Amino acid sequence: MAGVDEAPKMPSPGKHSTEVLHQTSKVPKSPVKMALGGFAVIATIGYFVLYTKKKPEASALDVAKVTAGVAHPDNTHPRN
Known part of the structure; x- marks a missing residue:
């Protein structure tokens, strides 16, 4: 098969990617602060x-x- 380019290998479904979109292990703010912020927004709208x-x-x-x-x-x- 001369002249045929080989397709790039895709990662198997069981392995995790190291791309930025998959970095969900660290949340930027604490859940308590986000809940208080949400309550303040709802109270202001009310x-x-x-x-x-x-x-x-x-x-x-x-x-x-x-x-x-x-x-x-x-x-x-x-x-x-």
Whole structure:
């Protein structure tokens, strides 16, 4: 078989590649920090959703109290 190039050998399926895409053994951040960061992002999105749906007479502090769950009816009633 003169003149026929031989195909490059592919690694067998059982062996791990040393390429960059397969380096999953080390996570760049700790799972606790990533969970806290995710919670902060969700809380921020929740605050802004409530803020955009608030009534005109409510202040930003009223929205923050409702988001945190510490609001009382006397805090959330319209001001006279």
